[in-house]
Amino acid sequence: MTLYRSFGKRLFDVAFSAAALALLSPILIVVAALIRLKLGSPILFTQERPGFNGKPFRIWKFRTMTDARDAHGNSLPDAERLTTFGRWLRRASLDELPEFVNVLRGEMSVVGPRPLLMEYIPRYNQRQARRHEALPGITGWAQVNGRNAVSWPERFELDVWYVEHVGFWLDIGIIVDTVAIVFSGKGTTAKGHATMPYFMGNEEKRS
Numbered sequence: 086m087t088l089y090r091s092f093g094k095r096l097f098d099v100a101f102s103a104a105a106l107a108l109l110s111p112i113l114i115v116v117a118a119l120i121r122l123k124l125g126s127p128i129l130f131t132q133e134r135p136g137f138n139g140k141p142f143r144i145w146k147f148r149t150m151t152d153a154r155d156a157h158g159n160s161l162p163d164a165e166r167l168t169t170f171g172r173w174l175r176r177a178s179l180d181e182l183p184e185f186v187n188v189l190r191g192e193m194s195v196v197g198p199r200p201l202l203m204e205y206i207p208r209y210n211q212r213q214a215r216r217h218e219a220l221p222g223i224t225g226w227a228q229v230n231g232r233n234a235v236s237w238p239e240r241f242e243l244d245v246w247y248v249e250h251v252g253f254w255l256d257i258g259i260i261v262d263t264v265a266i267v268f269s270g271k272g273t274t275a276k277g278h279a280t281m282p283y284f285m286g287n288e289e290k291r292s
Contacts, residue, residue, distance in 0.1 A: 089253045094194060097256070101195050102188040109182060116179050120148055123170050129183060134200035139217045142192040144200055145183040149174050178267045184223045196256040197222025198244035201284070208286035209241070216244035219251060226255075229262035233281045 089097075106113070120128045130148040133141045149171030153161045160166065167175075174180045187193040193200065200221035206214070226247035227240045235243070247255075 087252065090251045093253065094251070094256070095191070097253070098188050098194050102185040105182075106185050106189075112179070113182055116147055116174070116182070119170070120174075124148055124151060124168070130180075133203055134221070135203055135206055135217060136192050136200065137217065137220050139206055139214075141203060142187070142200075144193075145186055147174060147180040147183060149180050178263075181223055188223065192220075194220040194222045196224055196247075196259050198225050198247060199228065205284050208284060210287050212245055213241040213287075215248055216241060219248045224259060224263040226259060229259050229266055232266065237284045238287075 117128050128148060130146045130150075131143050134144045136142045149168075150166035151168060153166050171180075184193055188195055197219045198216040198221055209216075225244065227235065227243035230243050231239065
């Protein structure tokens with residue numbers, strides 16, 4: 086285990102996140118006010134996600150969807166709840182900004198595999214499960230290599246590659262590439278989906 090992976094990465098995360106929250110505080114306030122005006126309360130979306138070694142934590146994000154439900158009280162599909170304003174927040178990755186608080190709390194890293202859903206854990210094969218050998222990140226190797234436009238197997242392979250190659254300059258490169266991708270708006274959604282389709286498992290596990 087490198088010194089950066091075991092010690093320096095945490096110092097980098099704390100310093101970067103504290104600076105980001107301080108510099109971006111005016112944007113955080115404006116976005117929060119717009120969400121309150123356009124979507125109502127709550128402003129933040131929280132959900133249990135798997136962290137390091139699959140240990141659950143609560144992720145903090147800005148809300149991007151309405152709470153619209155059908156006649157039976159069930160939430161409508163993402164495509165029907167995601168507003169134009171919500172799509173813009175996601176395209177600009179502004180909904181991710183509260184996650185810097187998760188980084189300060191030690192639940193996430195600035196760079197790492199994105200935290201997905203708890204229900205996905207038993208659906209991973211042995212190699213895919215290795216994505217939990219690192220803290221989940223606000224951005225990651227998969228996000229700068231296709232974001233949500235790549236297939237689940239490709240995305241997981243990119244996540245595992247990152248776990249096997251964690252390093253300071255790799256993290257810096259991913260952060261720089263992330264800024265460029267955010268401005269381009271590429272890969273925000275999967276083809277034919279409002280966000281990203283659910284991961285249902287691997288073919289070899291379903292056969």
